[in-house]
Amino acid sequence: MPKKIILDVDPGHDDAIAILLAKGNPEIELAAITSVAGNQILSKTTYNTLRVATLVGATDIPIAAGAEFPLVRDQITDADSIAGSVHGESGLDGPVLPEPAMELDPRHAAQLIIDLVMAGEPGEYTLVPTGPLTNIALAMRLQPEIVTRVKEVVLMGGAYTQGNVTPAAEFNILADAEAAAAVFNADWQVTMVGLDLTHQAVATPEIRERIRAIDTDISRVVDEWLDFFGANYDSVWKMPYPPIHDACAVARVISADIVKAEKAFITVETAGKWTYGETVTDFLGAYGLPFNNLAATELDFDAFWDLIIDAIKTVSKS
């Protein structure tokens, strides 16, 4: 039985590859996609979500737009954010994409999440957020019962070593730290697929060559996304190859062997002057608190890229 997931995204080049992987992998049933402001403003991330869903053939599932702004803090805007400089003016700069083939679902993203989870069996849906956690926090607060009905939350965000916007904080968590704190502290299992893991998922020259060899319209789009994203990763972080963060969260749902994780107490710092937005991760029990969540630690690089390559081939055929 494929695992049913709801993807909550802010595309974003790596979000786009996460959508592609979710659609193109036989272990996953992509039930719905919701959009949130993050890498760009909501209208842009929503438009990008619709275009990417059209590109990969995810045209028969509900897609709903969600939160325009974080719960409490000011939005990280283009002027001071990494997102504009990493994902471009459109949020998904690079190749020309198809115009949306579907209408947006009229519901708010949080409502769509609630409707699906409450109509399903307990444990039927896994939430996979790969942007700021605003929609997930809103859904939890609107219908607290979803916390016991969701199988788990597997999110891209955070880090237990070092952030990428500040030394302490990763972008998705910093962008809405209060929402992230609510999600991490709730009584469901959160698997944090953070930078410690995603920085292992880099598109090396050998991987780029394998993608080019697929030689389809979609593989060429992915290749151009990696060109754009990769150049910015190099200039902003001096990382020679781009890490495909968000697809790692989908890969974790597909296989706990490909993305290994360890139990820990994890919470989000919302008061620190220097550490605001940090995902504080206690693997050793130093705080004496129950290990409420999981932190992803180790990637099977070859198996991860096999998943991506196979998914590109699958969506290219449909």
Ligand code: BDR
């Ligand atoms: C995260 O931030 C965004 O720029 C990416 O899409 C990813 O979700 C990495 O910090």
Ligand code: CA
């Ligand atoms: Ca993202």
